[in-house]
Amino acid sequence: xxxxxxxxxxxxxxxxxxxxxxxxxxxxxxxxxxxxxxxxxxxxxxxxxxxxxxxxxxxxxxxxxxxxxxxxxxxxxxxxxxxxxxxxxxxxxxxxxxxxxxxxxxxxxxxxxxxxxxxxxxxxxxxxxxxxxxxxxxxxxxxxxxxxxxxxxxxxxxxxxxxxxxxxxxxxxxxxxxxxxxxxxxxxxxxxxxxxxxxxxxxxxxxxxx
Numbered sequence: 119x120x121x122x123x124x125x126x127x128x129x130x131x132x133x134x135x136x137x138x139x140x141x142x143x144x145x146x147x148x149x150x151x152x153x154x155x156x157x158x159x160x161x162x163x164x165x166x167x168x169x170x171x172x173x174x175x176x177x178x179x180x181x182x183x184x185x186x187x188x189x190x191x192x193x194x195x196x197x198x199x200x201x202x203x204x205x206x207x208x209x210x211x212x213x214x215x216x217x218x219x220x221x222x223x224x225x226x227x228x229x230x231x232x233x234x235x236x237x238x239x240x241x242x243x244x245x246x247x248x249x250x251x252x253x254x255x256x257x258x259x260x261x262x263x264x265x266x267x268x269x270x271x272x273x274x275x276x277x278x279x280x281x282x283x284x285x286x287x288x289x290x291x292x293x294x295x296x297x298x299x300x301x302x303x304x305x306x307x308x309x310x311x312x313x314x315x316x317x318x319x320x321x322x323x324x325x326x327x328x
Contacts, residue, residue: 142187144289149297151283151304153177155256156274159310162261170259178252179301180283189289197287200227201248204282204300211275213243214261222280230281246281246305254283256305264309273309277302 120126153175162169184197191197207222211232218234220243225231228248233240244258264273279302286296 141291141293142189143291143293144187144189144287144295145185146182146285146287146295146297147185149180149182149285149299151178151180151299151301153179153253154304154306155179155254156306156308157256157258158308159258159261160308162258162310166259166261170257172255172257174249174255175253175304179248179254179304180252180285180297180299182285182297184287186287186289187293189291189293192288192290192292195288197285199248199250199252200284200286201230201246201254201301202227202282202284202298203230204280204302207280209277209280211243212263214263217263220262222277244307246277248283252283252285254301254305258307261310262307264307272311274306276304276306279303281305 119128155173155175157171157173159166159171161171178199180199186196203222203224209220209222209232211220212218213220213234216236218236220232220234223231223233225245230246232243232245234243235241241260243260243262244256247255247257249255262275264275266273279300281300281302282298283301284296284298286294288294
């Protein structure tokens with residue numbers, strides 16, 4: 119301050135903490151997904167001799183509207199995908215041969231394995247792999263038990279309520295947002311029923327009253 123005689127007095131105080139810059143984190147909305155993976159045991163051949171069989175979804179199984187905010191998207195891995203168990207891995211699925219119960223195991227952040235024990239060894243029935251682009255690949259190594267009705271052929275079983283997909287986005291400030299959706303009902307295994315062909319017969323039965 120300055121008086122009429124031009125004398126001055128001054129004082130200071132630190133004001134840096136009074137100046138703030140609020141972050142604008144990323145966000146996800148409209149989370150969903152409709153892409154499917156369908157395997158048909160018909161392609162595995164007689165007694166699964168042509169197996170394993172596999173299929174990949176034509177699009178990401180989980181989708182969302184992503185907003186990275188003022189920071190923008192991270193330079194690398196701005197959008198990533200993973201899968202996880204919805205529950206504890208217990209299922210009602212069994213193998214067609216032996217009726218061995220199948221349990222789901224999180225092998226890694228992008229692989230879930232359907233395992234069973236045949237009384238001697240722990241074996242793999244199928245694997246579900248989340249790819250980097252959000253598509254899912256399923257590989258099936260053994261035939262699964264299917265219901266007998268309504269057609270006794272080509273019924274399907276799925277993983278409804280068993281597997282969850284996660285999408286995670288990262289902005290340039292390393293802030294993240296993630297969302298999940300259940301995708302088990304998007305993964306189906308179709309049965310291959312038995313069939314008959316070239317039906318005929320030449321054997322005879324002859325009775326002689328002599």
